Amino acid sequence: MKALTTFLNHPYAFWVLLSLPVIPMLLGLGSGDLEAVRNVLHPSGEFAARFMIISMMITPLMMLFKDWRWPRWLMKRRRYLGVAAFGYAALHTVLYLVDEGVVAFTGSELSKLYIWTGWLAFLILVPLAVTSTDGWVRKLGSTWKSLQRLVYAAAVLTLLHWAALHDWGGIGPALVHFGPLALLEAYRVWWKMNRRRMRAGQSA
Template sequence: MLKSFLNHPYTFWAVLCLPAIPMVAGLTSGDPKAVHQLLHPTGEFAARFMIIAMMITPLMMLLKGWRGPRWLMKRRRYLGVAAFGYAALHTVLYLIDEGAGAFAGGELAQTYIWTGWLAFAIFVPLAVTSTDGWVRQLGPRWKTLQRFVYGAAVLTLVHWAALHDWGGIGAAMVHFVPLAALEGYRLWSNMQRRSLRLA
């Protein structure tokens, strides 16, 4: 019964929603700075869930005998939708915090702003097409569409790193270097298999 509970989709969704609990509490606290203070946590969790989702496939290749990555693979779309949810909340809070100034020319020209908007624009169709119906309807094109997440990841990295005159580069690298290493391993492994087939 415990195994069934842990494997239930609602249980996993509850885990993904846990970071939002203190965020909602902060928004309802009446603190006038709450919106601004939640910009970083919402953005960070959007990036974290995206990174975890992207790490699953190379982890399956690297840790073939471990069931953990396979368990996560079955829930990868949940992680992607959660990443979009926190990114959407991040965007809404930014618009509330900045008001009309969010669309000022000087603001939009900032690297950390336009990269954030582009990353979010990529997230939207990925989230919309995450349902089983869309997967069936798009067929092989669904995987092609999902590969745009790599562009979103690069934009997110630059968005995070460029914050405060590139003062966010340390935190960004801590999160993205493991992903880059795993993707490097994935590329190397695929090249090795291709070489063996051609030999």
């Protein structure tokens, strides 16, 4: 048991876990045809959203389960989850460009809601991933947290991107994934407001 705990606590072990979903995707691309690309396109985007959602759920989970160890364990690895979300989003974007070719840059394609929201979400994730290292955290100081809050905009854009797919045919799966995050964020807001009221009452 101790050996398993030591293994799971190692950063490389966590990276292995985050990389597991991409293995069948890469194997599925083995044939090299466009049909294989389309089969991997949506799963790659879904895992990008899932890892982003999990990373955003950690803080409210720590508030909700403040005496539990596993939220703190996840908090130490939150940046890894964010980078993984960007990695799967990058794969999703590359596969989309391979599938669509030059059509991806035409006005008729870029004007679609589920296209431009996806592009904006991806572009927001780029600086968040680049500045995820310890060096950037130290260099940016308090600005780093302000920059990371852009993930909320990326989350809203990702929700719209997913929901608007196939004439809003993706709204069901999108709400299933983003619903728990919305509930946890609502709890986080309530928790902060309640804490402020308690402090105001103590100081009165």
